Amino acid sequence: MNPWWHKKLAAVGLALTSSLIGVAALAIGSRAQSPQKAPRQNSQITTTSSQPIEIAGFSSSQAATEAQLEQKLLAIPDAARAESDLRHLTSAPHVAGTEGSHRVAEWLRDQYRSYGFDAEIATYNVWLPAPREIKLELVKPKHENIDSPEPPVPGDLDTWNKHTAPAYNAYSPSGDVTAPVVYVNYGMADDYRELARLGINVEGKIVIARYGRGYRGIKAVLAEQHHAAGLILFSDPQDDGFAAGDIFPDGPWRPLGGIQRGSILYTQIYPGDPLTPGTPSVAGAKRISATDAASLPRIPTIPISAQDASTILKDLDGRHVPRNWQGSLPFTYHIGAGRVRVHMKIAMDYRQRPLYDVIATLHGSVDDQWVLIGNHHDAWVYGAADPNSGTASLLEASRAIGELVRSGWHPRRTIVICNWDGEEPGLLGSTEWVEQHRTELQSKAVAYINTDVGVSGPNFTASASPSLSNLIRAVARQVRDPDTSETVYDAWTEHSASGRTELSGIARQIPGAHAPGEAPVGALGSGSDYSPFFDFAGIPAIDIAFTGDYGVYHSLYDDFYWMKHFGDPSFGYHVALARVLGIVALRLDGAGVLPFDYSLYSSEISRAADELASRVSQDSSESAALQPVLEAARQLSADASHEAMAVGALDGAPIDPALANHLSLALAEVEQAFLNPNGLIGRPWYKHTIFAPGSYTGYAAETLPGITEAIDRHDLAALRTESDAAVDAMIRAAERLNEVTRMAQPTSEPFPGPPSGRE
Numbered sequence: 185m186n187p188w189w190h191k192k193l194a195a196v197g198l199a200l201t202s203s204l205i206g207v208a209a210l211a212i213g214s215r216a217q218s219p220q221k222a223p224r225q226n227s228q229i230t231t232t233s234s235q236p237i238e239i240a241g242f243s244s245s246q247a248a249t250e251a252q253l254e255q256k257l258l259a260i261p262d263a264a265r266a267e268s269d270l271r272h273l274t275s276a277p278h279v280a281g282t283e284g285s286h287r288v289a290e291w292l293r294d295q296y297r298s299y300g301f302d303a304e305i306a307t308y309n310v311w312l313p314a315p316r317e318i319k320l321e322l323v324k325p326k327h328e329n330i331d332s333p334e335p336p337v338p339g340d341l342d343t344w345n346k347h348t349a350p351a352y353n354a355y356s357p358s359g360d361v362t363a364p365v366v367y368v369n370y371g372m373a374d375d376y377r378e379l380a381r382l383g384i385n386v387e388g389k390i391v392i393a394r395y396g397r398g399y400r401g402i403k404a405v406l407a408e409q410h411h412a413a414g415l416i417l418f419s420d421p422q423d424d425g426f427a428a429g430d431i432f433p434d435g436p437w438r439p440l441g442g443i444q445r446g447s448i449l450y451t452q453i454y455p456g457d458p459l460t461p462g463t464p465s466v467a468g469a470k471r472i473s474a475t476d477a478a479s480l481p482r483i484p485t486i487p488i489s490a491q492d493a494s495t496i497l498k499d500l501d502g503r504h505v506p507r508n509w510q511g512s513l514p515f516t517y518h519i520g521a522g523r524v525r526v527h528m529k530i531a532m533d534y535r536q537r538p539l540y541d542v543i544a545t546l547h548g549s550v551d552d553q554w555v556l557i558g559n560h561h562d563a564w565v566y567g568a569a570d571p572n573s574g575t576a577s578l579l580e581a582s583r584a585i586g587e588l589v590r591s592g593w594h595p596r597r598t599i600v601i602c603n604w605d606g607e608e609p610g611l612l613g614s615t616e617w618v619e620q621h622r623t624e625l626q627s628k629a630v631a632y633i634n635t636d637v638g639v640s641g642p643n644f645t646a647s648a649s650p651s652l653s654n655l656i657r658a659v660a661r662q663v664r665d666p667d668t669s670e671t672v673y674d675a676w677t678e679h680s681a682s683g684r685t686e687l688s689g690i691a692r693q694i695p696g697a698h699a700p701g702e703a704p705v706g707a708l709g710s711g712s713d714y715s716p717f718f719d720f721a722g723i724p725a726i727d728i729a730f731t732g733d734y735g736v737y738h739s740l741y742d743d744f745y746w747m748k749h750f751g752d753p754s755f756g757y758h759v760a761l762a763r764v765l766g767i768v769a770l771r772l773d774g775a776g777v778l779p780f781d782y783s784l785y786s787s788e789i790s791r792a793a794d795e796l797a798s799r800v801s802q803d804s805s806e807s808a809a810l811q812p813v814l815e816a817a818r819q820l821s822a823d824a825s826h827e828a829m830a831v832g833a834l835d836g837a838p839i840d841p842a843l844a845n846h847l848s849l850a851l852a853e854v855e856q857a858f859l860n861p862n863g864l865i866g867r868p869w870y871k872h873t874i875f876a877p878g879s880y881t882g883y884a885a886e887t888l889p890g891i892t893e894a895i896d897r898h899d900l901a902a903l904r905t906e907s908d909a910a911v912d913a914m915i916r917a918a919e920r921l922n923e924v925t926r927m928a929q930p931t932s933e934p935f936p937g938p939p940s941g942r943e
């Protein structure tokens with residue numbers, strides 16, 4: 185039992201008596217915001233007939249219509265349907281590249297068709313391994329197998345399925361190694377620095393690292409760079425097992441026999457098909473050889489349970505570990521020095537395998553502007569939370585939108601729902617699709633909304649392009665938290681203020697800067713399908729989820745039973761997520777001038793630049809190299825503030841639809857101004873100069889990543905190159921904002937007149 189679970193039980197009665205429809209209160213949202221002062225939005229404002237409704241991006245008359253439409257949408261998503269969709273999606277394993285995944289894709293396509301969407305499957309053939317043989321055994325001091333499958337659980341029939349694949353790390357090479365073992369804590373950069381201080385060399389050893397603190401592909405690349413012979417990854421009970429709370433099937437946390445599968449593809453270099461970096465894996469595509477693919481790991485890697493890890497760890501000799509390296513297994517952890525030897529054998533079947541993306545389109549009257557929403561559909565086993573909770577919610581959001589069309593509503597922009605294949609092995613399906621459609625996306629897509637592990641508990645989290653942070657905050661004010669009578673926004677704010685952080689082992693969302701009392705929206709790093717849209721194509725993006733106590737990540741036990749007993753027993757959070765997704769879609773679809781907030785964006789950049797400046801010593805060459813960045817960020821803030829005023833002045837009154845459409849696209853395209861066509865030094869696929877996943881964090885975002893990493897490496901030449909790139913990007917963004925300002929000003933030439941720089 186844990187605190188929120190008690191809260192959930194208490195709230196069941198409430199939910200029965202209170203309306204399940206979303207919040208009737210309409211929050212005030214204003215687009216014209218000064219960069220210094222975000223409006224303090226009151227989340228408890230109730231509308232009365234005398235009070236004008238304001239929704240950012242909508243004139244007063246449109247806002248009233250929009251509010252009615254949103255009320256209709258809020259009433260449609262249904263918990264019983266979400267539950268039965270989830271039961272269907274989790275009825276069999278559906279790993280990417282298998283027939284199970286194909287079947288799910290076809291079923292999803294048919295669902296979207298039944299909702300009134302044009303739905304098709306896009307197929308890509310990618311270089312993808314499947315396990316043929318995974319073997320791990322202790323050979324010294326005694327012989328023992330340490331590759332146990334996850335044990336079945338009484339009462340949960342899905343765990344008894346004989347047709348589940350052995351646990352493996354996707355993109356491990358094949359290999360056959362016998363070597364002594366060294367424990368490397370989390371296997372992150374700090375840990376190897378600590379080992380060096382202790383005089384421990386891992387060359388030729390098999391290193392064993394616990395999961396957590398960063399993407400597993402970072403652990404693999406670091407082990408490879410330190411010339412280890414092999415890598416074993418395990419789940420320590422301290423991180424997501426019994427030390428966190430009751431374990432499955434009595435609680436939501438990982439049992440001792442649970443294994444975290446997962447990819448070790450070096451997505452920090454580039455995601456997608458390793459043989460087609462930057463280009464789509466379509467028929468006839470030019471493919472590089474596997475030996476030339478920089479994203480392919482060279483170190484054999486195997487994931488194991490805490491139970492099997494204890495067999496290795498308890499016999500390790502050598503010095504005991506530093507205090508904070510001790511995990512929760514019941515013995516003192518040692519570094520290891522040779523007494524324990526392990527034999528690992530991995531035979532991977534590498535070949536071209538098909539992926540099936542489902543793309544469902546609802547055409548709007550402005551068909552050259554697209555609002556995209558997506559989630560992946562492939563799963564490591566059943567994937568109840570990851571990813572199918574998001575899919576079940578997305579289905580309900582899509583069905584709701586389809587119902588609105590049936591009742592006479594017509595979308596303004598085109599809505600595209602995407603269900604990606606091959607996310608788990610390395611964002612394959614989304615990356616190939618974005619690479620194929622990059623040009624069209626860059627001229628039409630106004631935003632991409634992602635959800636993944638959509639529901640693993642009650643705590644709302646969001647990451648976004650800063651231009652869209654306030655949009656997601658505003659939408660969260662419109663939806664009721666199913667456990668309480670408050671809004672999702674209020675529950676989100678309270679939870680984040682409580683300082684309780686998620687222990688779920690999937691640290692994708694890092695809280696970003698926010699005003700006191702305001703819900704934090706994180707920066708976009710990587711680890712899900714928004715990455716190709718945002719990092720590669722410069723499409724503004726949002727990633728949302730309800731998170732919670734989730735210890736079964738990437739294991740057999742992330743199944744329907746887990747969701748029904750722990751994650752979301754009432755499916756109320758699936759409904760809440762469907763409502764949030766639906767309203768985000770409606771607002772981005774129907775807004776006149778889309779409510780992108782570049783004042784907030786530029787202040788985020790300024791804050792990051794100031795922070796970097798404070799890290800280097802004054803009067804140094806590094807400090808001098810940063811000055812133009814600080815100056816460009818200041819100028820961008822000034823230009824963003826002018827744009828906000830000019831566009832804000834259009835608020836309230838009806839606006840020429842053609843002008844609104846041009847302004848919307850121009851505003852969406854400011855994000856693309858931040859792209860450097862050459863990409864970041866050493867990883868040209870990552871083109872965004874303002875945000876990227878860290879080269880040595882993997883999931884977590886870095887702001888001004890090229891500059892940050894050049895400072896980390898004390899590489900002055902790189903610092904100058906990356907500073908120049910960021911300055912150029914900010915100048916391009918400022919020019920685009922100034923164009924918007926000119927277009928929005930009443931004194932400008934009568935519209936139409938194509939804005940310069942596009943068409």
Ligand SMILES: [Zn+2]
Nearest residue numbers: 570571636637
């Ligand atoms: Zn996922």
